[in-house]
Amino acid sequence: MDKQKIEFYPGPAGGWGALRSVKNTLLHHDIALKGAKTLLSANQPGGFDCPGCAWPDRNHASSFEFCENGAKAVAAEATARRAGPEFFARHSVTEMLAQSDFWLEDQGRLTHPLRYDAASDRYLPLEWDQAFALIAQQLQALPDPNQAIFYTSGRASNEAAFLYQLFVREYGTNNFPDCSNMCHEASGNGMRAQIGVGKGTVTLDDFEQADAIFIFGQNPGTNHPRMLGELRAAHKRGARIVSFNPLHERGLERFQDPQSKLEMATLGATPISTHYFQVRAGGDLAAVKGMMKHVLEQEAARGGVLDHAFIAEHTTGFEALAADLQAEDWALLAQESGLSEAQMRAAGEVYIGAGSSIVCWGMGITQHMHSVATVQMLVNLLLLRGNLGRPGAGACPVRGHSNVQGDRSMGIWEKPPAALLDRLEQVFGFAPPRAPGADTVEAIRLMLSGQGRVFFALGGNFAAAAPDSDATWRALRQCDLTVHVATKLNRSHLVHGREALILPCLGRTEIDSQAGGPQSVSVEDSMSMVHLSGGINPPASELLLSEPAIVARLAAATLPASRTRWLWLIEDYARIRDLIAQVFDDFHDFNARVATRGGFRLRNTASERVWNTASGKAGFMAHAVPRDTPVHRATARLPGQQVFSLMTMRSHDQYNTTVYGMDDRYRGVFGQRRVVFIHADDIRALGCKDGDWVDLLSAWDDGQERRIERFRLVAYDIPRGNIGAYYPETNPLVPLAATAIGAGTPTSKAVPVTLRAHTGIVG
Numbered sequence: 001m002d003k004q005k006i007e008f009y010p011g012p013a014g015g016w017g018a019l020r021s022v023k024n025t026l027l028h029h030d031i032a033l034k035g036a037k038t039l040l041s042a043n044q045p046g047g048f049d050c051p052g053c054a055w056p057d058r059n060h061a062s063s064f065e066f067c068e069n070g071a072k073a074v075a076a077e078a079t080a081r082r083a084g085p086e087f088f089a090r091h092s093v094t095e096m097l098a099q100s101d102f103w104l105e106d107q108g109r110l111t112h113p114l115r116y117d118a119a120s121d122r123y124l125p126l127e128w129d130q131a132f133a134l135i136a137q138q139l140q141a142l143p144d145p146n147q148a149i150f151y152t153s154g155r156a157s158n159e160a161a162f163l164y165q166l167f168v169r170e171y172g173t174n175n176f177p178d179c180s181n182m183c184h185e186a187s188g189n190g191m192r193a194q195i196g197v198g199k200g201t202v203t204l205d206d207f208e209q210a211d212a213i214f215i216f217g218q219n220p221g222t223n224h225p226r227m228l229g230e231l232r233a234a235h236k237r238g239a240r241i242v243s244f245n246p247l248h249e250r251g252l253e254r255f256q257d258p259q260s261k262l263e264m265a266t267l268g269a270t271p272i273s274t275h276y277f278q279v280r281a282g283g284d285l286a287a288v289k290g291m292m293k294h295v296l297e298q299e300a301a302r303g304g305v306l307d308h309a310f311i312a313e314h315t316t317g318f319e320a321l322a323a324d325l326q327a328e329d330w331a332l333l334a335q336e337s338g339l340s341e342a343q344m345r346a347a348g349e350v351y352i353g354a355g356s357s358i359v360c361w362g363m364g365i366t367q368h369m370h371s372v373a374t375v376q377m378l379v380n381l382l383l384l385r386g387n388l389g390r391p392g393a394g395a396c397p398v399r400g401h402s403n404v405q406g407d408r409s410m411g412i413w414e415k416p417p418a419a420l421l422d423r424l425e426q427v428f429g430f431a432p433p434r435a436p437g438a439d440t441v442e443a444i445r446l447m448l449s450g451q452g453r454v455f456f457a458l459g460g461n462f463a464a465a466a467p468d469s470d471a472t473w474r475a476l477r478q479c480d481l482t483v484h485v486a487t488k489l490n491r492s493h494l495v496h497g498r499e500a501l502i503l504p505c506l507g508r509t510e511i512d513s514q515a516g517g518p519q520s521v522s523v524e525d526s527m528s529m530v531h532l533s534g535g536i537n538p539p540a541s542e543l544l545l546s547e548p549a550i551v552a553r554l555a556a557a558t559l560p561a562s563r564t565r566w567l568w569l570i571e572d573y574a575r576i577r578d579l580i581a582q583v584f585d586d587f588h589d590f591n592a593r594v595a596t597r598g599g600f601r602l603r604n605t606a607s608e609r610v611w612n613t614a615s616g617k618a619g620f621m622a623h624a625v626p627r628d629t630p631v632h633r634a635t636a637r638l639p640g641q642q643v644f645s646l647m648t649m650r651s652h653d654q655y656n657t658t659v660y661g662m663d664d665r666y667r668g669v670f671g672q673r674r675v676v677f678i679h680a681d682d683i684r685a686l687g688c689k690d691g692d693w694v695d696l697l698s699a700w701d702d703g704q705e706r707r708i709e710r711f712r713l714v715a716y717d718i719p720r721g722n723i724g725a726y727y728p729e730t731n732p733l734v735p736l737a738a739t740a741i742g743a744g745t746p747t748s749k750a751v752p753v754t755l756r757a758h759t760g761i762v763g
Contacts, residue, residue, distance in 0.1 A: 004671035006691075006714055012269035013221040013228060014068070015256025017665060022071040048508050048533045050074065053402060053655075055224045056204055056525040067225040072653075072660045076488070077507040078537055081108025083489050085125045088114060092121040097494045101464065101728065102659040104489045110504035111541035116496055123493075123502060128545065128553070131501055136557035138454050138481045138499070145172030145433070149443045149452045152178040152412045153459030154404025155508070157521035157533070159576045160547035161403075161410035162583075163569070164458055167555035169411075169421075170430050170562060174437030175452075176414045179404055179656075181440035182465060186366040186743040187397035188408070190375035194619050196612030199405060201394035201604055202358055203527050204230065209392030212240040212354030214347075215273075216284050216378065217364020217749070221251015221666060222652045224398055228255045232270045240350050243273040245364065246281050246338075246647065247677065247724060248717045250666035277347060280338030281645045281722045282750045284365055285374040286625045287337040288381055290344030291351060293325045295384055298352055305352055310386030314609055317620035321380060324622040336625050338719050356392030357382065364647070366397075367749040369630065372742040373623035380620050388618065389609035399526045402508075406524030409602070410580070414439050423583050429563050439744050440466060441736055447475035455497065456483045458547065459505075463492040464657040467734035467746040470706070485550055487540075490657070491728070505547050510535040512546045516572030519546070522594055524602070530587075531599030548573060630738060634699035634752035642685065643699050644678075646751040648727040648734070657728050664726075669714065676755075677716035677724040686755060690715040696725070698733040699752040706733050710758050723753070 011017050050070045087107060093116070096104065113131045114123035139148055150168045152161065165176065180188070188198030195201075207213070207230045220227040232255050235241055243252045253276070254269040263269060279287050299305040311318050330341045337344065351357055359378050365371060379388075379395055387393035399405050411420055414437035421432045438446055444466060446452030455462075455476060466472040472495075476482055479497030486493070487507045493500070506512055512519040512535055520534035545553070552566040569575045574591050581590040586602045593600040605611070611618050626632075635643045651673060653661035663670045667677070676694065683690055692713050698706035711725060718724060727748065738747045 006675075007668050007670060009250070009665055009668045012254040012256040013251040013666060014225070014258055015263070015269065021068050021665070048535050050402060053224045053226070053399075055226045055398065056527045056529050057226070069222065069225055069652075069655055073655055074509060076105065076658070076660060077109075077509050079108050081106070082111055082540065083107040083109065084111040084541070088123040093123070093494050093496070094121055096489075100659070101491060101657065102662060104491065105658055105660070107489050109488060109507075109540035110486060110502060112543055113504065114502040116500035128543075131503060132553050132557040134499070135456070135481070135483055135501065135554055139171065139558050142453060146175060146437070147451055148173055148454040148456070149175045149177065149438065149446065151443070151455065151457040151460060151462055152176060152407055153457070154179045154399070154407055155402055155459050156407055156547055157403060157523060158406045158410050158530070158580065159521050159573050160458065160551055161407040161412050162576060162580050163548055163551040163555070163566075165411040166424070166428065166564065167551055167559070169424060169432040170428070170555075170559055170564070172433055174414055174416060174433050174435065175443065175446075176412050176437055177440040177443040178407060178412050179460060179465070180408055181414075181744060182746055183363050183404070184366050184397055184399055185439075185745045186371035186740050187361070187375050189743050190372040191379060191395065191397075193613070194376050194379050194621055195388065195395075195606040196610070196618075197604055197606045199528055199604060200396045200526060201388055201607040202396045203601070206358060206392050206394055207234060210234060210239055210354075210356050210358045211392065212242065212350055212357040214351070214357060214359045215241065215243045215245075215252065216359070216361040217245065218360060218362030218398055219245070219249045219251060219649075220398070221249055221255070222650055223362065225251070227398070228272070229257065231255070231272050232257055235270055235272060235274070240274045240354060241272055242275040242277070242347055242350055244277050244279050244284055244287060246278055246719055246722050248276065248278070252276065275347065275350060277339055277343055278717075278719055280336070280719050281647050282368045282370070282626070282629060282631070283337040283339070285370060285377050285623065286333045287339055287344055287347070288374070288377045289325060289328055289625060290330070290333040290337060290339070290341070291348035292381055292384060293328055293330075293333070294345045294348030295352060296322055296325055298348075306384055307386030311383070314611065315383055315618045315620055316615050317622070321620040321622045328625070332625055336627070351381065351385070356390065357385070357387045358392070358394055358396055360396040360398055362398050364749055366740070366743070367745055367747055369738075369740055369747050369750065370623070370626045371740040371745060373621070373626075376621040377623060383618055383620060389607055394607060397526070402525075403523040405526060405528070406522070406530070409524055409584070420583070427579070427582050441739055441744055441746065444468070444472050444475045444736060447478055450478060453480045455479045455481070457492065458485050458551070461490040461492050461657040463495040464490065464728040464731070467731055467738065467748065468706070468736045469728070469732040471736050485547060503550055504541065504544050505550060506535065506539055506544050508533060508535060509537045510539045510544070511537065514546075514549070514571055514573070519573045521548070521573060522577070522599070528602040528604055529599055530594055530602060532594055546570075548576065629750060630700065630747070631750055631752045633701060637701060638699060638754070641754055642682070644682075644721060644723045644753050644755065646696070646730065646733065646753045647722065647724045648730045648748045648751070649724050651726050654726075667716070672712070673726050673729060674711045675714045675725065676711045677714050677718055679718055679720045679722075680715040682720055682723075683713055683715055688713060688757070693758040694755045695758055696730070696733060696753050696755060698735065699754050700735045700738065702735065702737065704735075706735065708732055
């Protein structure tokens with residue numbers, strides 16, 4: 001581990017710092033030569049799709065070797081380290097539970113199916129047939145299929161996800177909590193009601209034609225590094241890039257492109273944002289209302305600002321929105337956004353001056369109480385000037401996991417549309433359940449109540465990713481059986497039910513050999529492009545099974561009377577894709593289309609100006625500026641105390657809950673993770689100094705104490721009253737009840753907290 005220090009990082013995003021980090025990662029995993037060869041095969045025709053983020057590649061033919069976090073994801077999967085039976089014989093579950101998330105990840109690839117042995121408090125190896133028989137027995141014994149919960153990670157392929165939802169629905173439940181419930185559920189719900197699709201409407205080609213790109217609540221330098229290449233190119237051709245973020249993030253400031261010989265040789269860099277507005281956490285809705293208020297005022301003053309023809313032909317609700325904006329008070333907008341009237345007008349003027357605009361957003365938008373309303377406000381902004389359904393314009397919710405969007409396309413959804421269930425019944429001859437299932441938070445409540453008795457996870461790290469860690473851990477431990485399909489050890493394997501299994505699977509980088517020969521799987525990126533991914537490395541263990549094989553073998557064991565030929569399907573994944581084409585019209589001729597270079601794009605009706613909404617048009621949606629958020633309520637309830645709005649964040653050395661290292665290079669944090677980013681004036685107001693240690697207490701109103709201890713104060717450029725810290729360390733502070741209206745997403749970007757000195761009360 002590097003020495004713990006806080007040290008300003010002067011360099012740009014990318015560049016030599018990224019290359020050094022990739023080199024160190026490859027050496028750490030003992031795969032320098034093999035790893036370099038593997039990286040060169042990522043996102044290439046005939047190669048594998050990056051197991052990291054869902055940002056697309058042009059024609060699926062450009063290497064992501066310059067994406068630092070993608071390289072870390074590949075190196076972690078291709079590591080020479082192994083966590084086999086000998087490892088688990090040395091370490092009890094109790095011992096491992098005391099270790100850090102980084103230590104768990106760093107032990108290497110799982111090699112054998114494992115079953116928890118309570119007598120020794122260890123995981124012991126077992127045969128695959130024994131594992132499937134045990135799970136099937138437990139599922140068949142449940143009096144109600146709704147007592148089983150089936151979680152899905154966004155890294156599962158289309159083929160695995162399709163088989164999974166088919167198996168679970170034939171088993172009899174729609175309990176499909178997934179990672180979408182914790183990230184972009186608000187995007188889907190808000191956009192479907194407003195424009196008829198829950199996905200982004202743009203392609204990479206639109207980024208080449210946009211005059212302005214607006215980025216809300218997103219940190220691409222860490223979370224989607226490949227996006228920086230598009231932003232760099234846009235800046236160089238003169239596009240305006242306007243960023244809204246509470247923190248100054250290096251990737252939104254400047255980028256050194258490792259593919260540019262000139263920048264690398266001269267240590268130069270390209271600016272990214274032409275305008276940078278530091279909103280308060282959750283202040284984006286007010287900021288966008290300010291922009292739109294300026295747009296309407298300028299329409300009244302000079303005309304020619306709104307796209308009247310588009311509004312008349314394609315939208316409803318404009319008059320109500322216009323009246324709401326006209327009545328809005330600039331002082332309130334400034335107070336709640338954290339921006340001045342002049343700043344909001346400046347952002348609005350950039351929008352007016354752009355012929356075509358793209359609006360991008362991430363979880364800084366979706367993990368708030370009023371996230372659905374904020375998403376709809378962003379789409380309102382686009383509608384005012386007809387910035388949907390034409391080149392260089394549109395909505396771009398930037399997804400995280402590499403196939404989280406594809407999993408939803410395959411039917412991983414606790415609230416399935418009736419049309420999907422009708423088609424499943426028609427094609428497969430069984431009556432799927434019609435009642436909605438449980439999302440992530442509802443699943444935790446089911447387990448806590450004793451009504452959720454079996455928990456099966458197709459990937460992911462549920463115990464670390466879910467909110468309210470104490471409640472989540474108690475929920476998992478009350479289960480009769482917990483099962484995790486995984487490539488590496490993580491926290492969820494140690495927070496287990498009375499019976500527990502770990503099922504090791506192939507990674508995206510590995511050769512998947514079935515009876516019909518080596519197989520490829522398909523994935524869908526953030527821009528609805530579907531392409532094939534085929535591994536190139538030998539499996540980490542001869543005992544590994546692919547995710548489709550695990551699902552199919554479990555289905556065959558659990559549903560002996562099923563008409564579906566589960567084991568026949570996994571002999572050749574093209575057979576699975578033929579069934580997908582029968583169920584989803586947008587996947588017609590799936591095998592032929594996905595075999596072409598770069599794959600194919602799914603139809604997006606909103607990008608065609610076809611609106612699959614109740615009115616048949618896109619809808620303007622008016623929303624009041626939130627004035628009764630949990631932070632507002634906590635501030636009123638605790639007079640005399642400083643209530644902070646905590647944003648949970650990733651460090652640069654992690655991807656979701658996977659911690660690759662202990663550095664957050666761009667923010668200047670090295671060798672540690674228990675830090676709190678806070679304004680220097682707030683530190684002084686607490687009577688503390690930079691570097692002091694504090695405890696964080698959730699200021700929720702349910703009377704339950706949620707506390708995490710010993711975090712180091714780090715003075716940072718962040719709005720007063722806001723603080724930031726890493727998850728999963730901060731997840732214990734997010735109550736189960738803290739969810740987005742209309743989406744159920746945990747509100748992890750606006751957690752009301754107070755700070756106390758680690759040895760007593762501060763302030």
